[in-house]
Amino acid sequence: MKNIILETEMINRKHNGFSLESKGIENGYIKEKYGKYGDQNINGMPSLSIPLEWKNIPENVKSYALVMEDYDAIPVTGFSWIHWVTLIPGDYTCLKENASLKDEKLIQGVNSWISDMGGLNKEEASHYGGSAPPDKEHTYTFRLYALDKEIELNKGFYLNELYREIEGHILDVAVLKGKYKN
Template sequence: MIVTSTGIVNGIIDKKYGKYGEQFFKGMPTYSLPLEIKEYPQNTRTFAILMEDKDAIPPTGFSWIHWSAANVTSDSLGENASVNTKEFVQGTNNPDKIETFQ
């Protein structure tokens, strides 16, 4: 399986998808990357997404989860799908309270 994004150029995520962006929910950036999934098994019905930042371990002591989603039925997610679609379940990275954006 190959996952790509036009929001990542030369290994660097475009600033609008992170803390320097302009769209936030409860103080957290919410403008999600566009994703394309290719070369996955033929009978795949859904995908799960976990975008983890292991670079956060040295300063924070833990890995930061940027985005988690389950029951994703499309192999293409447009820019800002984390806010613009209700077609899949999303989690948050708040360890004190489990909730979804939906």
């Protein structure tokens, strides 16, 4: 399989218009309520999902896929921590705050809170799992893939399944980064 991340980064540079924003990020930092310092959680996992909005949408979009990852977790956990993976209908231009728990049209995959380090079951981990850096400030990367087809996966899918399904169907990708304090 091709390296999807590198492929999509090249697409983003080529089109240079599709963009992702969030009112939940100020001065480069994710607001505390969307992570471990917030009040909402599922068995200890921060669950108040951050609002997102996208612009300059490519033509012929049928659906979107969103992946939120923490690459700064690699030295601590041994892998990049997946915080959110979800399929979004093609007519959307935003996700409202707490969409992970309130929007039934989203099809959400499992995040890394399903691992031994997170301790949640598949149902609990099939939501937004907010920022919770264990050692220092971490940077979180959001990638929104604009796709030319509707992706057919069931709730609780894994990130590798998503990457297999979207390969060859990526119209563009928008990237957003935000930091969260330890």
